[in-house]
Amino acid sequence: MPEPNPAHPTPGAPDAPSIALPAGAALPPGLVLRRPTPDDHGPVTAVIADWWGLPPTTHLPLLLPRLFFQHFADTSFLGEDDAGLAAFLIGFHSSSRPEVAYIHFVGVRPDLRTSGLARTLYGAFFDEARAAGCTRVEAITGPGNRRSQAFHRAMGFELTGDTEIDGVRAWRDYDGPGEHRVAFTRTI
Amino acid sequence: MPEPNPAHPTPGAPDAPSIALPAGAALPPGLVLRRPTPDDHGPVTAVIADWWGLPPTTHLPLLLPRLFFQHFADTSFLGEDDAGLAAFLIGFHSSSRPEVAYIHFVGVRPDLRTSGLARTLYGAFFDEARAAGCTRVEAITGPGNRRSQAFHRAMGFELTGDTEIDGVRAWRDYDGPGEHRVAFTRTI
Numbered sequence: 001m002p003e004p005n006p007a008h009p010t011p012g013a014p015d016a017p018s019i020a021l022p023a024g025a026a027l028p029p030g031l032v033l034r035r036p037t038p039d040d041h042g043p044v045t046a047v048i049a050d051w052w053g054l055p056p057t058t059h060l061p062l063l064l065p066r067l068f069f070q071h072f073a074d075t076s077f078l079g080e081d082d083a084g085l086a087a088f089l090i091g092f093h094s095s096s097r098p099e100v101a102y103i104h105f106v107g108v109r110p111d112l113r114t115s116g117l118a119r120t121l122y123g124a125f126f127d128e129a130r131a132a133g134c135t136r137v138e139a140i141t142g143p144g145n146r147r148s149q150a151f152h153r154a155m156g157f158e159l160t161g162d163t164e165i166d167g168v169r170a171w172r173d174y175d176g177p178g179e180h181r182v183a184f185t186r187t188i
Numbered sequence: 189m190p191e192p193n194p195a196h197p198t199p200g201a202p203d204a205p206s207i208a209l210p211a212g213a214a215l216p217p218g219l220v221l222r223r224p225t226p227d228d229h230g231p232v233t234a235v236i237a238d239w240w241g242l243p244p245t246t247h248l249p250l251l252l253p254r255l256f257f258q259h260f261a262d263t264s265f266l267g268e269d270d271a272g273l274a275a276f277l278i279g280f281h282s283s284s285r286p287e288v289a290y291i292h293f294v295g296v297r298p299d300l301r302t303s304g305l306a307r308t309l310y311g312a313f314f315d316e317a318r319a320a321g322c323t324r325v326e327a328i329t330g331p332g333n334r335r336s337q338a339f340h341r342a343m344g345f346e347l348t349g350d351t352e353i354d355g356v357r358a359w360r361d362y363d364g365p366g367e368h369r370v371a372f373t374r375t376i
Contacts, residue, residue, distance in 0.1 A: 061363060062251055095263060096223075
């Protein structure tokens with residue numbers, strides 16, 4: 001899909017800094033990391049339901065609108081290998097809370113789940129956030145996403161909530177009526 | 189609703205700069221502008237369908253998640269008067285395209301529609317974006333939102349799209365399958 005603003009054919013990509021891996025980290029063989037562009041919005045949102053093991057719903061892509069690929073490319077990563085899209089991490093540095101970096105969406109192709117790739121992506125995001133002056137990383141997930149909760153716990157995040165929903169601490173109606181969320185927070 | 193991170197009880201609010209009105213602009217009598225806080229997320233998302241004249245849907249709040257109130261408070265405005273919530277503009281300055289400021293969501297209470305309030309909010313956002321080094325403002329709407337299209341045209345925005353949908357130029361599947369959008373762009 002062509003870009004809506006012809007004056008900016010590849011916004012975000014050209015000036016983005018190169019991506020450094022965390023000390024000691026390695027990528028799965030053949031996998032290359034780069035910054036996302038708006039053209040990646042369709043392919044990424046198309047795999048979310050499948051990778052997350054969710055039923056496809058019409059509102060799922062609305063959680064990750066094109067604006068993230070247009071405006072937060074320089075703090076996000078996308079991985080590709082011979083099989084195509086392999087992983088992505090979409091995050092940004094908070095404007096009104098400069099000490100905070102926020103991870104909005106992360107996905108790893110199911111066949112790469114045991115590769116340590118998510119940990120490497122998080123590590124690279126932590127390093128860049130630290131270099132930009134952030135001291136804390138935050139993220140959220142749904143109460144039912146036990147895999148995400150276990151991963152964030154293993155990555156040193158504290159899980160917060162104001163009530164118990166489906167057996168886990170979560171914030172009721174965090175993102176609207178019925179949209180409960182578990183919040184993750186971690187110093188870096 | 190209490191904040192999910194107890195270490196940051198009122199993120200975004202304390203250090204936000206004061207809001208200057210554009211030259212010659214005035215607010216409706218009794219209306220006060222301030223920066224939004226995460227506590228405004230519920231009240232704002234609760235009025236969207238009503239103010240926009242849309243049927244309430246479960247996915248509408250997902251277009252404006254809490255993260256905008258947590259992380260972009262310093263580039264956003266909220267207006268209140270004796271009747272309560274009067275208007276809001278939620279926007280941010282692009283990270284990967286530093287020349288661009290993006291207006292994500294705007295609402296004006298229907299009884300204030302002829303007051304020039306939306307124009308004043310846009311003018312204040314333009315002024316702050318210009319002061320931060322931005323040279324362009326962008327926004328989007330749905331093909332069916334003729335009021336938004338007329339307003340942005342009157343505010344000097346160019347409307348772009350790659351096809352015609354419901355009689356207007358729009359970008360097909362811009363935010364996902366069936367999620368067509370008209371894009372607005374304007375130099376400042």
